[in-house]
Amino acid sequence: xxxxxxxxxxxxxxxxxxxxxxxxxxxxxxxxxxxxxxxxxxxxxxxxxxxxxxxxxxxxxxxxxxxxxxxxxxxxxxxxxxxxxxxxxxxxxxxxxxxxxxxxxxxxxxxxxxxxxxxxxxxxxxxxxxxxxxxxxxxxxxxxxxxxxxxxxxxxxxxxxxxxxxxxxxxxxxxxxxxxxxxxxxxxxxxxxxxxxxxxxxxxxxxxxxxxxxxxxxxxxxxxxxxxxxxxxxxxxxxxxxxxxxxxxxxxxxxxxxxxxxxxxxxxxxxxxxxxxxxxxxxxxxxxxxxxxxxxxxxxxxxxxxxxxxxxxxxxxxxxxxxxxxxxxxxxxxxxxxxxxxxx
Amino acid sequence: xxxxxxxxxxxxxxxxxxxxxxxxxxxxxxxxxxxxxxxxxxxxxxxxxxxxxxxxxxxxxxxxxxxxxxxxxxxxxxxxxxxxxxxxxxxxxxxxxxxxxxxxxxxxxxxxxxxxxxxxxxxxxxxxxxxxxxxxxxxxxxxxxxxxxxxxxxxxxxxxxxxxxxxxxxxxxxxxxxxxxxxxxxxxxxxxxxxxxxxxxxxxxxxxxxxxxxxxxxxxxxxxxxxxxxxxxxxxxxxxxxxxxxxxxxxxxxxxxxxxxxxxxx
Amino acid sequence: xxxxxxxxxxxxxxxxxxxxxxxxxxxxxxxxxxxxxxxxxxxxxxxxxxxxxxxxxxxxxxxxxxxxxxxxxxxxxxxxxxxxxxxxxxxxxxxxxxxxxxxxxxxxxxxxxxxxxxxxxxxxxxxxxxxxxxxxxxxxxxxxxxxxxxxxxxxxxxxxxxxxxxxxxxxxxxxxxxxxxxxxxxxxxxxxxxxxxxxxxxxxxxxxxxxxxxxxxxxxxxxxxxxxxxxxxxxxxxxxxxxxxxxxxxxxxxxxxxxxxxxxxxxxxxxxxxxxxxxxxxx
Numbered sequence: 098x099x100x101x102x103x104x105x106x107x108x109x110x111x112x113x114x115x116x117x118x119x120x121x122x123x124x125x126x127x128x129x130x131x132x133x134x135x136x137x138x139x140x141x142x143x144x145x146x147x148x149x150x151x152x153x154x155x156x157x158x159x160x161x162x163x164x165x166x167x168x169x170x171x172x173x174x175x176x177x178x179x180x181x182x183x184x185x186x187x188x189x190x191x192x193x194x195x196x197x198x199x200x201x202x203x204x205x206x207x208x209x210x211x212x213x214x215x216x217x218x219x220x221x222x223x224x225x226x227x228x229x230x231x232x233x234x235x236x237x238x239x240x241x242x243x244x245x246x247x248x249x250x251x252x253x254x255x256x257x258x259x260x261x262x263x264x265x266x267x268x269x270x271x272x273x274x275x276x277x278x279x280x281x282x283x284x285x286x287x288x289x290x291x292x293x294x295x296x297x298x299x300x301x302x303x304x305x306x307x308x309x310x311x312x313x314x315x316x317x318x319x320x321x322x323x324x325x326x327x328x329x330x331x332x333x334x335x336x337x338x339x340x341x342x343x344x345x346x347x348x349x350x351x352x353x354x355x356x357x358x359x360x361x362x363x364x365x366x367x368x369x370x371x372x373x374x375x376x377x378x379x380x381x382x383x384x385x386x387x388x389x390x391x392x393x394x395x396x397x398x399x400x401x402x403x404x405x406x407x408x409x410x411x412x413x414x415x416x417x418x419x420x421x422x423x424x425x426x427x428x429x430x431x432x433x434x435x436x437x438x439x440x441x
Numbered sequence: 442x443x444x445x446x447x448x449x450x451x452x453x454x455x456x457x458x459x460x461x462x463x464x465x466x467x468x469x470x471x472x473x474x475x476x477x478x479x480x481x482x483x484x485x486x487x488x489x490x491x492x493x494x495x496x497x498x499x500x501x502x503x504x505x506x507x508x509x510x511x512x513x514x515x516x517x518x519x520x521x522x523x524x525x526x527x528x529x530x531x532x533x534x535x536x537x538x539x540x541x542x543x544x545x546x547x548x549x550x551x552x553x554x555x556x557x558x559x560x561x562x563x564x565x566x567x568x569x570x571x572x573x574x575x576x577x578x579x580x581x582x583x584x585x586x587x588x589x590x591x592x593x594x595x596x597x598x599x600x601x602x603x604x605x606x607x608x609x610x611x612x613x614x615x616x617x618x619x620x621x622x623x624x625x626x627x628x629x630x631x632x633x634x635x636x637x638x639x640x641x642x643x644x645x646x647x648x649x650x651x652x653x654x655x656x657x658x659x660x661x662x663x664x665x666x667x668x669x670x671x672x673x674x675x676x677x678x679x680x681x682x683x684x685x686x687x688x689x690x691x692x693x694x695x696x697x698x699x700x701x702x703x704x705x706x707x
Numbered sequence: 708x709x710x711x712x713x714x715x716x717x718x719x720x721x722x723x724x725x726x727x728x729x730x731x732x733x734x735x736x737x738x739x740x741x742x743x744x745x746x747x748x749x750x751x752x753x754x755x756x757x758x759x760x761x762x763x764x765x766x767x768x769x770x771x772x773x774x775x776x777x778x779x780x781x782x783x784x785x786x787x788x789x790x791x792x793x794x795x796x797x798x799x800x801x802x803x804x805x806x807x808x809x810x811x812x813x814x815x816x817x818x819x820x821x822x823x824x825x826x827x828x829x830x831x832x833x834x835x836x837x838x839x840x841x842x843x844x845x846x847x848x849x850x851x852x853x854x855x856x857x858x859x860x861x862x863x864x865x866x867x868x869x870x871x872x873x874x875x876x877x878x879x880x881x882x883x884x885x886x887x888x889x890x891x892x893x894x895x896x897x898x899x900x901x902x903x904x905x906x907x908x909x910x911x912x913x914x915x916x917x918x919x920x921x922x923x924x925x926x927x928x929x930x931x932x933x934x935x936x937x938x939x940x941x942x943x944x945x946x947x948x949x950x951x952x953x954x955x956x957x958x959x960x961x962x963x964x965x966x967x968x969x970x971x972x973x974x975x976x977x978x979x980x981x982x983x984x985x986x987x988x989x990x
Binding site (some may be wrong): 455456460463464467470472482483522526530531533537545550552558559563566578579639642643644650667681682689 | 711712713714715716717718719721722725726727728729730732733738779784786789792793801802805806807808809810812813814815816818820822823824825827829830831834859862863903916917919920922923927937940941944945950954955958960961963964969
């Protein structure tokens with residue numbers, strides 16, 4: 098009995114000790130957003146261990162950060178990068194290690210980080226309507242976002258479980274700005290979402306939309322363009338549509354928290370992720386639009402993996418497409434309203 | 442006679458119906474773990490690829506090791522601490538006994554999520570970084586009450602004079618404890634340890650709230666992986682089912698086997 | 708013997724730090740404002756008032772509704788099963804109980820996850836319906852799916868609780884009842900049923916409590932919009948970061964559960980007079 102317990106304790110200490118010997122890089126990224134072989138390659142090249150954690154929304158990522166977890170690299174979206182910068186939670190990227198020369202110009206120098214001092218783009222895209230061409234009447238799409246209120250498709254909709262994206266759809270459907278702080282407009286958006294909830298019985302999903310739409314389980318889904326690109330690849334019946342009313346243009350970027358324990362390794366990771374080879378492998382595996390100039394040109398060309406994929410070649414110069422902005426007041430209002438929508 | 446037969450048939454069908462209800466999902470899990478394609482709904486042929494993927498998946502293997510390690514250590518600590526505490530409780534004054542048992546019952550009566558957030562708030566307030574140790578600690582915290590409740594009834598039935606007699610005969614309190622009391626309550630200790638182990642191995646809610654630093658157990662891993670169709674989860678589940686079945690069979694058939702051996706020895 | 712009593716002291720210290728303090732923290736957070744940092748503790752009832760919005764009350768009622776229906780189904784299905792099993796031969800009893808407890812040992816997440824592929828639109832059940840020429844049924848992401856998942860997970864507890872009491876029932880009582888002229892139905896209603904109540908009560912405890920507070924089953928089988936009170940709490944702590952509001956909700960839920968536990972215990976105590984029901988309860 099005593100010997101057995103000694104053995105257990107020894108095992109425990111061994112395991113606990115094992116971890117603290119090698120250096121670790123802690124990465125916090127979206128779910129289903131990385132080619133795992135890249136992690137292995139980085140580990141081998143730098144002889145370190147990568148602790149790779151995943152989140153499914155900017156909000157839960159922020160909460161985890163606030164609860165005291167330290168990370169070296171995180172990949173938030175545009176407005177969240179803005180929030181982190183404003184709250185002094187990030188440190189600057191080392192431009193000697195990280196070069197942004199190969200990055201597509203249309204994802205650089207955006208309003209949330211004008212000089213890209215704190216962020217390096219990772220993937221980009223927009224939000225749109227994924228639909229089953231065998232189930233959806235193309236003429237119904239002319240209603241734009243309001244197709245989601247078309248009772249013909251009741252019970253046949255996946256809606257994205259994300260606060261900002263939900264309000265993006267509602268606000269754009271009503272002709273307002275996605276960054277509107279106006280109470281009247283927000284309340285109208287709330288009513289729009291309530292109508293969606295009560296009359297259309299949508300199912301709120303995140304990454305589970307991918308396999309569900311590949312299987313063709315519903316007719317319409319609100320998705321990120323990258324998921325759409327992946328699904329279009331796997332299911333020929335699917336197509337992607339972005340309304341004339343406009344949508345957003347989002348950029349997910351790699352940032353380094355101010356309290357990161359390994360900023361050198363973090364910068365190395367970012368540089369690694371921006372390399373042509375990594376960008377190429379990542380975009381093929383994940384389906385989202387790459388930020389690397391050469392890789393992007395190739396992917397949309399005739400020989401590329403995403404030739405003719407309307408969800409991959411995202412429109413970039415439409416004046417009604419906006420980038421999310423962060424605003425403290427807006428955040429509080431929107432959070433409250435969103436919670437009420439979910440609880441309905 | 443016909444009436445009784447019909448009666449028996451109905452009973453049989455009801456029980457069979459409920460058992461199929463229980464086992465249908467488990468069987469479908471197991472069947473599709475051998476599927477040649479990535480589907481969980483259409484069969485394309487037999488393949489062991491998902492088992493291979495399971496053993497090559499570093500994250501899954503780490504989660505399995507974490508789960509087992511935490512289960513073993515927390516069971517050990519909870520059993521020792523719980524047994525000693527139970528002995529102490531059984532010998533305490535009525536007031537202390539009632540008070541301790543009331544507080545002890547909180548983790549049992551509280552919904553798991555309440556215990557979980559309580560611990561999360563505790564770790565946050567004390568600025569403790571969440572990870573392996575916080576998860577281990579949490580498991581010990583919620584397992585010990587079960588051990589106590591398992592051992593206590595046995596202690597109640599114990600003859601109070603026996604330990605006294607041992608002391609009179611010259612044993613130290615420690616010897617009396619180890620050589621007299623513990624052997625008599627062993628069944629309670631063992632069942633307490635089993636409960637502690639199962640609770641730790643299967644735990645999700647509490648682990649989910651108190652872990653960090655990339656530390657995951659099997660439940661957390663299944664939770665995060667379930668968003669995409671991933672038959673490696675099926676492979677892992679099948680292995681778990683097989684192991685559990687074997688263990689339960691052995692535990693239940695063991696008495697019969699030893700009985701047989703004794704009979705043959707006569 | 709007094710020496711042994713001091714063995715309880717370390718555990719008292721342990722409990723104070725690890726059981727009592729966390730509970731107090733929840734209460735503290737529930738009654739204060741935005742206290743992630745250990746400063747600016749302002750006492751307020753805002754968190755509770757926020758909950759008394761019709762939307763959240765609806766969530767609470769829905770959770771209670773789902774939990775009660777689940778418990779009822781567990782009793783309706785579980786009691787007959789327990790009764791049938793307790794009346795079979797001893798060897799079959801052991802076998803059947805083994806078969807029923809085996810799934811309980813398997814991870815709850817894994818068991819719930821299994822239902823996704825069975826209930827989904829292109830899933831196993833719908834494939835069978837298609838094969839038989841029947842129209843497909845939407846089962847996934849519905850109330851039905853969530854309750855099915857709940858009953859599936861909790862039914863074994865109810866069966867075991869009731870069975871434990873039924874198995875220990877003194878058969879002599881039943882024989883005596885027959886001898887005195889009662890038919891099987893009367894025997895059941897007047898003798899067996901009342902005596903099995905402790906098992907039913909402890910079964911209700913084992914089912915209702917987790918059913919009201921679970922968040923995994925609604926999340927897997929109900930979709931992101933299916934919000935029960937457990938989901939609400941999880942959402943506040945993990946996604947939104949409003950620990951104060953989350954703590955308030957937890958307190959409200961804990962109060963309700965504690966209230967219903969006390970109520971059930973009281974019903975049990977009133978019904979069973981001076982009988983020693985130690986064998987009937989789970990502990």
